[in-house]
Amino acid sequence: MDPLDVMMTKEKVIPYYQPIFSADKQLVVGYEVLARLQTEEGDKSLGWFFQDKNIPDEYRLELDEHIQKRALDDFMGTDQSTFLFFNYDTSLLLKDNGDTFIKTLESYQQKGLKLQQIVLELKEDDVAEHFFDNKHFFYYIQSFGFRLALDDVGHNGSNLDLIAMFKPNIIKVDVSFMEDEEFPHLYSEVHQSLSMLSRKIGATLLFEGVSSFSQLNYAWRNGGRYYQGFYLRSPSSTFVEPGCCREKMQKEFHHFIVYERKKMEAQFTLTNDLTTQLKQTMKTFSPDDTYDEMIKKVAKDCDRYAFRIYVCDAEGFQQSSNAEKNDQKEWVLLEEGRFKNWSWRPYFLENIMRMNIEKRGFLSDLYTDIERDERIRTYSYPISDNLYLFLDIPYNYLFEQEGLL
Known part of the structure; x- marks a missing residue:
């Protein structure tokens, strides 16, 4: 359809509302406003109209x-206590210093609208393009009291420094482009980082484009507090009953929790098995054993679990060689690892402290081993007040055991 035809039939452009659900209460927490054109064939999306930069700004x-005024009329006419999300082109917002948007909101504020219920949604790429030249403007619009959401975050990698400076109230992550069968762990790492960052800056993580059970599970596992997508509810021309998806979400969350518990049980079982085995192995240590002789004994007894074993002191300096399996599945000692320092690794010193206090071993989360370029876990165990054993567990073993990946 020609843009001019849309403008000539503006009275037929109506708002649709896509519900956004919260994980904590399983209720509708807000609505994203979407533009639809009423036609004889049904209501058609006008997303293309707002995304086409060739259409005149006016x-x-x-x-x-x-569309904002029609949505605000509906919103106030039904006495909503939720958020209302408005998408906006950042360049258009800058074009008139936000005056059009702010004046619209202020006119409804006089009628009783609470600006805290309004969310201005801007795309990450657009904000990144304009932010550093217009910092004061973005800080200025935040002073009005409505909330800011950063949309399409993490799709092409994330500008974490930008997000930290921009400090949005809501960070939106689109999962619709991900394959339903398997999510690459790279995405999960990015989204875990976003989850941690959002917590640090006081933002809420919202996963949109949720169209399947797997995508909802992914959002739940990666720190999403809010969810949006066809799997939960399609957009409609009216607001929905707040608890319309509560039963469904509670059922899905039950599945998620049962599965995660099984994973935790598998990790506890592996931890206990390794602890039991190492206690037995340590009984064979002699006071005259070198560190390399110690790890050779551990390698013999823990052959089925590990591919690399070494000993570090409390400051992270490696005291032994690396005992590693070669291509023939034989254990060899590699001297080059001795005296390297690993205290720079995330959680290293924290785990050392925990081992000292709790006198037990710990299984790490999944991470990618730099040398092997594969997903592994590391088991760490205190063998004295100042010495700690580390066993790197290969992907193949984790894959074969249910619940360890």
Whole structure:
């Protein structure tokens, strides 16, 4: 359809509302406003209209204002206590210093609208393009009291420094482009980082584009507090009952929790098995044993679990060689690892402290081994007040055991 035809039939452009659900209460927490054009064939999406930079700015600003006013009329007419999300082109916002958007909100504020219920949604790439030249403007619009959401975060990698400076109230991550069968662990690492960052800056992580059970599970596992997508509810021209998905979400969460418990049980079982085995192996240590002789004994007894074994002191300096399996599955000693320092690794010193206090071993989370370029876990165990044993467990073993990946 021609953009001019849309403008000529502006009265037929209506708002649709896609519900956003919260994990904590399993209720509708907000709605994203979407523009639809009423036609004889049904209501058609106008997403293309707002995304096409070739359409005159005046057209897009006018239609934006039109859809916002209609949505605000509906919102206030039904006495909603939720959030209302408005998408906005960052360049259009900058074009008039946000005056069009702010004046619209202020006119409804006089009628009783609470600005804290409004969320201005901007795309990460657009903000990244303009932020450093317009920092003061972005800080200025935040002073009005409405919330800011950063959309499409993490799709092409994330500008974590930008997010930290921008400090959005909500970070939106789109999972619709991910394959349903298997999510590459790379995405999970990015989204775990976003989850940690959002917690640090006081933002809420929202996963949109959720169209399957697997994607909802992924969002839940990666720190999502809010969820949006066809799997939960499609957009409609009316607001929905707040608890419309509560039963479904509670059922899905039950499945997630049961599965995660099984994973935790598998990790506890592996931890206990390794602890039991190492206690037995340590009984064979002699006071005259060198560190390399110690790890050779451990390698013999823990052959089925590990591919690399070494000993470090409390400051992270490696005291032994590396005992490693070669291509023939034989254990060899590699001297080059001795005296390297590993205290720079995330959680290293924290785990040393925990081992000292709790006098037990710990199984790491999944991470990628730099040398092997594969996903592994590391088991660490205190063998004295100042010495700690580390066993690197290969992907093949983790894959064969249910619940360890």
